Amino acid sequence: MQxxxxxxxxIARQSASFVLRxxxxxxxxxxxxxxxxISAWLGWSATSTVNRIxxxxxxxxxxxxxxxxxxxxxxxxPLSLLRNMSVYVALIGALSxxxxxxxxxxxxxxxxxxxxxxxxxxxxxxxAAGKIAALAGLILALGAVAGAVAVATFLVLxxxxxxxxxxxxxxxxxxVTTLYMAIFGLIGLAAGAGARSxxxxxxxxxxxxxxxxxxxxxxxxxxxPTAAINPISALAIPPDTSFFHWAAVVLGPVSLADxxxxxxAGLLDYLPQGIASPSFIPPVMTLILATAVAAAFAWRALTRxxxxxxxYNV
Amino acid sequence: MSEPLIxxxxxxxxxxxxxxxxxxxxxxxxxxxFGFLGHNGAGKTTTIQMLxxxxxxxxxxxxxxxxxxxxxxxxxxxxxxxxxENVRLYDTLTAAENLVFFARLSGVDAPARRVRxxxxxxxxxxxxxxxxxxxxxxxxxxxxxxxxxxxxxxVLFLDEPTSGLDPMGIKMLRDLVMRLNTEFGMTIFxxxxxxxxxxxxxxxxxxxxxxxxxxHDRIDAVTARYGDDAALExxxxxxxxxxxxxxxx
Numbered sequence: 001m002q003x004x005x006x007x008x009x010x011i012a013r014q015s016a017s018f019v020l021r022x023x024x025x026x027x028x029x030x031x032x033x034x035x036x037x038i039s040a041w042l043g044w045s046a047t048s049t050v051n052r053i054x055x056x057x058x059x060x061x062x063x064x065x066x067x068x069x070x071x072x073x074x075x076x077x078p079l080s081l082l083r084n085m086s087v088y089v090a091l092i093g094a095l096s097x098x099x100x101x102x103x104x105x106x107x108x109x110x111x112x113x114x115x116x117x118x119x120x121x122x123x124x125x126x127x128a129a130g131k132i133a134a135l136a137g138l139i140l141a142l143g144a145v146a147g148a149v150a151v152a153t154f155l156v157l158x159x160x161x162x163x164x165x166x167x168x169x170x171x172x173x174x175x176v177t178t179l180y181m182a183i184f185g186l187i188g189l190a191a192g193a194g195a196r197s198x199x200x201x202x203x204x205x206x207x208x209x210x211x212x213x214x215x216x217x218x219x220x221x222x223x224x225p226t227a228a229i230n231p232i233s234a235l236a237i238p239p240d241t242s243f244f245h246w247a248a249v250v251l252g253p254v255s256l257a258d259x260x261x262x263x264x265a266g267l268l269d270y271l272p273q274g275i276a277s278p279s280f281i282p283p284v285m286t287l288i289l290a291t292a293v294a295a296a297f298a299w300r301a302l303t304r305x306x307x308x309x310x311x312y313n314v
Numbered sequence: 315m316s317e318p319l320i321x322x323x324x325x326x327x328x329x330x331x332x333x334x335x336x337x338x339x340x341x342x343x344x345x346x347x348f349g350f351l352g353h354n355g356a357g358k359t360t361t362i363q364m365l366x367x368x369x370x371x372x373x374x375x376x377x378x379x380x381x382x383x384x385x386x387x388x389x390x391x392x393x394x395x396x397x398x399e400n401v402r403l404y405d406t407l408t409a410a411e412n413l414v415f416f417a418r419l420s421g422v423d424a425p426a427r428r429v430r431x432x433x434x435x436x437x438x439x440x441x442x443x444x445x446x447x448x449x450x451x452x453x454x455x456x457x458x459x460x461x462x463x464x465x466x467x468x469v470l471f472l473d474e475p476t477s478g479l480d481p482m483g484i485k486m487l488r489d490l491v492m493r494l495n496t497e498f499g500m501t502i503f504x505x506x507x508x509x510x511x512x513x514x515x516x517x518x519x520x521x522x523x524x525x526x527x528x529x530h531d532r533i534d535a536v537t538a539r540y541g542d543d544a545a546l547e548x549x550x551x552x553x554x555x556x557x558x559x560x561x562x563x
Contacts, residue, residue, distance in 0.1 A: 011419075014415055018406075021406065111404050111405060113402055113403060115368055115396070115398050115402075118368045119391055119394060120391060121391040122419060123387075
């Protein structure tokens with residue numbers, strides 16, 4: 001006989017299926033997938049063009065008896081052609097995760113069904129676990145789509161073959177990417193459960209995302225004007241002043257976009273020589289710690305969600 | 315004598331220093347249709363929220379179907395059904411989809427089959443495949459009642475079930491409640507404002523005023539003592555602040 005699914009699993013399955021029906025979620029997730037495809041296409045296109053020009057030039061040089069230089073495509077790590085993906089993850093990926101997290105609990109609150117869920121034989125912990133599991137499933141799905149696009153890109157490029165280590169680095173990049181989106185999904189979930197109104201529940205994490213993505217990287221790394229429009233600001237040595245020194249010490253551990261930028265650059269082999277994260281905590285560790293803290297906040301907000309007054313005020 | 319199905323023992327709740335339910339103690343026997351009367355803000359809904367384990371009491375306790383609401387909330391929830399005053403459901407889902415979800419959460423075997431059975435029982439199979447978003451208050455109340463009885467509970471809590479219903483809706487609901495009580499042996503705990511409904515439906519009543527229990531008796535004893543509906547209304551008013559104001563005037 002088949003065992004009945006646990007209440008937490010039921011909540012997870014139902015929540016994920018509800019959220020997938022939401023137009024906003026579908027739109028943002030779709031945009032994320034399209035941008036990931038564009039980033040892969042840009043990398044593929046650039047590499048193919050250079051490779052084609054090289055092959056024509058090599059044939060010409062060979063015919064005229066001149067020495068043929070090495071293919072420039074092979075001089076740089078092939079992984080670096082995915083560098084645009086980290087920009088799109090920090091922008092649309094994180095925003096999609098916030099909306100997914102927010103809607104996972106927001107749908108129950110908006111519908112006003114919390115009392116009908118609250119009187120079922122499931123504990124508050126099962127409800128919280130179900131919501132977090134639904135978020136994990138949806139974020140993993142987004143990460144898997146990005147990963148599949150990346151793998152497909154490398155498989156169809158003729159001049160590029162990844163080594164075993166590079167495949168491992170790519171897997172690491174996808175794991176870090178998923179972790180980064182999960183942080184924002186958990187923040188969205190926590191705010192969706194904890195905020196009194198639906199508007200605040202969405203504005204709060206979006207404001208936090210704007211701060212982490214656009215403001216902190218400038219304070220901890222550099223004041224390069226492009227940083228204001230590009231969350232993955234130029235990987236450069238910060239000015240040698242006491243302000244940047246202390247900003248890196250104080251804000252470095254919470255500058256998540258910066259941590260993601262350095263972790264991605266390291267894993268995709270495009271981190272310039274001599275440049276390292278200004279924070280004293282290693283980038284990947286920063287992301288792991290941030291996930292744990294965000295998960296703790298989400299758990300607290302979900303387990304404290306009132307089943308009698310959980311409905312939004314506005 | 316057997317244990318009462320619901321026993322309240324100095325059940326108390328307060329919000330921001332204001333006592334909403336004040337040391338409420340009473341017993342409700344198995345098979346009763348219990349009418350809980352009281353003015354707005356008397357503490358009726360708060361009492362139901364504590365008995366259904368939606369809210370924890372500030373002090374005191376209660377047992378429902380033999381289980382303590384503080385110690386065994388999950389066991390209590392397995393044995394109760396609850397219809398809130400305003401039944402809220404997932405508007406984008408059909409009635410059947412909503413009910414299957416709640417049936418699964420209640421641990422019902424073969425939820426789709428059970429949903430069909432319950433909708434047939436409540437004579438509303440025509441609602442099954444319609445989206446809840448377009449439902450009238452009466453339709454929602456029916457689906458609300460359906461979700462409450464999917465798992466065949468021992469006790470059914472109804473919070474102002476007739477609020478906002480037209481006379482036809484009120485009669486339909488009354489008939490259903492009576493049927494659930496007589497045919498399926500469910501004990502009914504019903505908050506209401508309608509004294510006429512109490513007289514027609516309930517086997518015992520209690521009156522709550524400012525969180526305190528001011529009256530509790532069997533309905534046959536009350537009608538024997540006070541007579542018809544009008545006398546019952548006078549009794550209720552004399553126990554509530556409105557009635558006391560009238561006396562002062």
